[in-house]
Amino acid sequence: MVGQQAYGWWAWGSPAYLYQATVQVDNRDTFAEVALGRVNFVDSGENFYAAVTILQVVSANGTENFTDELQAIYRNGMTSITMQITVISAFANARMMLNYWS
Numbered sequence: 483m484v485g486q487q488a489y490g491w492w493a494w495g496s497p498a499y500l501y502q503a504t505v506q507v508d509n510r511d512t513f514a515e516v517a518l519g520r521v522n523f524v525d526s527g528e529n530f531y532a533a534v535t536i537l538q539v540v541s542a543n544g545t546e547n548f549t550d551e552l553q554a555i556y557r558n559g560m561t562s563i564t565m566q567i568t569v570i571s572a573f574a575n576a577r578m579m580l581n582y583w584s
Contacts, residue, residue, distance in 0.1 A: 485582040492576070493532075495569040496524050502537065504564040511584035514539075515554040516565050518576050525571040532574035538564040558584075 493501040516534045523530035536552045538545065542559030555563075567576050 483581050483583060487580045487582075489578045489580075490519070490575060491567060492574065493567040493569045494524065494573045496571055498568075498570045501567045501569075502564060504538075504562055505578065505580070506562050507560045507580065509559050509561050510582045511556075511558045512541075512560040512563075513554070513556040513581040513583065514560070514563050514578060515581075516576060516578045517553065518574055521569075521572055521574045523571055524573055527571065529570075530572040531568070531570040532572045533568045534574070534576040535566055535568075536563060537566050538562075556583075 491503055493499050516536055518534050521532040536555055538547050539557055540562045541557035565578055
């Protein structure tokens, strides 16, 4: 590994909210991972939900869109990555770590 960057976001939703963010990467071989850091319910009920996932990666493989929850991926020549936080009656913060191998 020759470098690393970290990013963080938060989302709040009552009843629901989707937050998306795209990070530009300078055509590097990259291992990326996303994770939730904290989740709290915000309504008086007991039902709440939060998730973070990688939605899209642009790399030497082309543009890849993902529909299942994907928390980590390695690609050669990554140029951008898009993540999404989903919350329902919740507050959540999430992070993305980019580990560079070139």
